[in-house]
Amino acid sequence: MEPEEYSAIEARLKQTTTSRNRLIREFSKPVMEKLDSMGIRYELKSRTKSIHSIWQKMKRQGVAFEEVFDIFAIRIIIDTDPELEKSSCWQVYSVVTDIYQPDPSRMRDWISVPRTNGYESLHITVVTPAGRWVEVQIRTRRMDEIAEKGLAAHFRYKGIKGEGGLDAWMTQMREVLGTVEKEGSDFLGNIRPGLYADEVFVFTPKGEVRQLPVGATLLDFAFDIHTEVGSKCIGGKINGRNVQLKHKLQNGDHVSVITSSKQTPKRDWLSFVITNKARTKIKQALNEEKFKLAADGKEMLTRRLKNWKIPYGDAIVVKLLTEYGFKTSQDLYFSIAIGETDLLQIKKVLLRTEEQPEETTARTPDHHQHEETNISDYLIVDEKVEGLDYKLARCCNPVFGDRIFGFVTVLEGIKIHRATCPNADFMISNFPYRVVRARWTRLDSARGFLAQIRLTGVENLGIVSRITEILAEYKGVAVKNFTYSMNNGLFEGRIELLVPNINLLYSIIKKIQSVRGITRVTRVES
Template sequence: MGPSVQTNTEMVPAQVLVDLVRTYNPNCNVERIEAAYEYGKLMHTGQTRHSGEPYFTHPIAVAMILAEQRLDDDTIITALLHDTVEDTKSTYQAVEKRFGTEVAQLVDGVTKLTNLELSSKDNKQAENFRKLLLAMSKDVRVILVKLSDRLHNMRTIRHMVGPKQERKARETMEIYAPLAGRMGMQWMREELEDLSFRVLNPEARNSIMRRFLTLRKETGDVTPQITQDIRDLLKKAGVEATVLGREKKPYSIWRKMEEKKEGFSRLSDIFGFRIITQSEDDIYAALGLVHRRWRAVPGRFKDYVSQPKSNGYRSIHTTVSGRDGKRVEIQIRTQQMHEVAESGVAAHWSYRNGERAANPFAVDPFKWLEELTEHVANNDMNEEFLEHVKLDMFADQVFCFSPKGDVIKLPRGATPIDFAYAIHTRIGSACVGAKVDGRRVPLWTRLRNGQSVEITTAEGQRPQSTWMDIAVTGRAKSAIRKALREEHRDGFVRLGRELARVALERVGKKATDKALGTAAAHMGIGSAEELLAKIGSAEMTGTELVGVLYPELVRVDELTQEEPAERIIGLEPGQFAQTSACCQPLPGERIVGIATRGSGVLVHRIDCERLVEYEDSLERWIDLRWLDGKRMADQEATIEVTMANDAGVLGRICTLIGEHNSNISNLEFTDRKQDFYRMTIDIEVRDVEHLINVLTAVEADSDVAQVLRKNRNRQTE
């Protein structure tokens, strides 16, 4: 069921760690492990954790978790030293000299992973995911140490301050827990998820725990009863096997309740049982006995023995109506399969009796990694890269068959569109229909394990924008987006040229081919046309273009702007004001301030719907008004434009906005139809009168159906 090391506030002696390693590796190098222990202890002398305990208790705990997984000496030593290079006066060279190049490289890899912000904004997150994959490709043990490091940190997370707890828990839930699952370490995934769940939604977790207590009061502890029923059944038939039973983790139950929209009492995943047999033949013998004794639940059978997961996982899954009609899930596998199911990719390094455990089901971690990253290695688009990694790396898999009998692996929830692109991009792009098990189905149909899928294609067919909502795999989404981008590229280039002209004319410059080519070269973009396409598709703004070509003009413009506090009357000395993003108040509108912690005041329009949240805190309200006088056009407002899908319309709208001395800072399409487009445009204006002038000019265009001022909580015509 996974390692059972408990968090210990006292420093575990080196001998306890060594004795644990000796249980599976009597030939371990005791002197190296003890030397690493003493070196780490020395380097961390004087450092404490948030709990106040000596910091070195953490590296020891990480080493103990890895020792429970029966890992090699170098991994154990890396765990003891994994924070020395980052947090102490130790260096890479010092670690290399004392413990060898392999350990130094592992420590360096863990240090680099610790510094990655995997929950940051998409562009940075994409680059950091690349670095994570790079570290994994060098040695998967780096990830094993990092996962164990995160597990111990989550076990002791109660000592962190609230905001940091939530950030760590969310990152664990979104990245590290799925990664552990994808590596086959299901026990670790479940514990990481449940520890995160405790932080992110304690009320829901407590609700699940209360239901467990109620269930036990009503029926008693049924786990040992059902376990004994299965043991008796197997013993009577002469099948030698170990039977283990348990209640599922609260988060696992909560997720199933959310997915299936079912109540606690109707779930079949509350109790889980494992039958660990002596041979593969006994797996199917045990399965037959279980199905003859209890009624199998239709649609709840999976054979991962004949179709193993890419991380080596093999097992039979079935759900039956057991004692008193309660649904229980049963997994059946051999002992060797069980070891891989518990350790996943880590099984490759597992030791037994001083030697690497020769497990025929353990996957080569380097082949596993190659398969994991085969579709993302050459992808340069950050957004598409993230889709590949998050979907292809973290999703559970289903196996479907082509008409020729080829097995196509897809993530859970995949559709015929994903299946078509998995065969070939050409097949996906020309797809017009699909048959599943011989029956025609809509393209949005979710595929299930074992289904046969046949794709119908037509010459001249092109990917549709609606496919983006149907596809779930990174490969399909990337190909669809690329096709749509190429289809709209000419329009984006024309729009980008107009946006560039308006932005540069605002600072008295012209959008010449020479200027655009220079900006493209400075930004590492292939050509001026590609630069214009990025501006037209809102991947970058005209302001960014001006900043690249004429940074001094941008700086001068920024220096001449008044601070918000100087524009507003009613603030106390030392207070500073910030306009609220929800209603984007403009000079000329009635405003009110809401005092925040410290000296900050958040400025809202008097009719902002968010103010209802502060009705019980009237002491925080501050009466404010705008200072009269001339202003620069630097107040942001968002408008929504619905316009005809005709050539030249976008360019005219951008020109109108520019002619009214307003700068476009961002543009995004929110809806594309055959005849009309809808888009939101962030513009910079002086005051509410300036905004009304811009709205009036845009609305007067014959191809504009509607223009609104758009806020995050309301729209105003």
């Protein structure tokens, strides 16, 4: 930022101080009155963005100072018991959104799913009657202490007192700092142990600090810098010494990465990287590479079929899947592209005359009748369903525990659908040979599955507050979005949330159904 730009923004902030303070007072007044009437203990603060943050936003969005709508933010800090933190935050959320219209797309729920650094807060953006957008941050006193003071507050709130934990380390720090003859390396060695037991801090060639989990490798570091750097990494140097991709990092390492334009992600990389970012990007690259090769394999097959005067179609693909035991057409095409499956052998398979033609029948998912069948007849689906072989269908969003079936697509592997999917009848009637029976491995999972609930009822005081309280009661449930409207005495709402299994979803639906004023709660089918 140039000095002239800094001075210009500083001057505009000073010029708008009076109007900004008036807006803060007008915005806060009805919120404070409502919170006071409810007996909620809180502190309301306002903060103005730093000049540098405002300048960054102006540059990033290409707007003038007047068009930066969130120059200031309101922070509501709640004093509450530890076991009531989550429900208290959602209670204040309902108060604010009852008064001001929220923008659902800008909601950030870091209470249900905290950031990796431990940050917890509920961020919403609302609009005033005058059309001004205001960001509101809702958090408890504990959350605010940790957000402002970091690790020290984290230890304090865990109840570590006396000469244990942080206090013992602080005592050691005072002793070390009081011993002036200590060498620099001894000093660093004394203060480092125990502070970040689960993390390592390393330096980039530019001197920037990077924080990674203990056990992270050079390749994890490369992906942390940038996806392209990780994908092209062939090795690196740590403290000036050449190391391999799987070399584990230590605190204080100076790390540089060596790349090659010819390098591509390898499957064996997954055996030693440990960060989610690295694993996700490697899998994504492998998927993309497989799709590219599969496209080449499909083109090779269709060209040969044309030469053999055999019409290409779903029936041909399914026959080859059955013959060779592939799960998806992608696997078949990929095998052809890399030469594992011989095209001349495919020709023999397709042209041979069978004495008893195979009868193709559809297994229609039965919603009511249980059929005793060997488990091997089913496609087994677990919580790691998102992979190379199958994906969850977005048309019906199956949740762990739903009755499901698989449908073999041409390009995207097997899609997992709910038995009650709106598209089920069409798929079963028109493509019975592509329907695969499927079942979950168990009726519980740690991951979250997307589900949507539709609410209808009559307008009633506190209806939103009660719903948010119910949602806050459930551990393992994350609210992605909650929108509602009240018109002419009628209430309509829609909740988008992540749930671990179907039983918990039905429990939430049943409990919301009991809220006064709610007349109907249904799961959105599509």
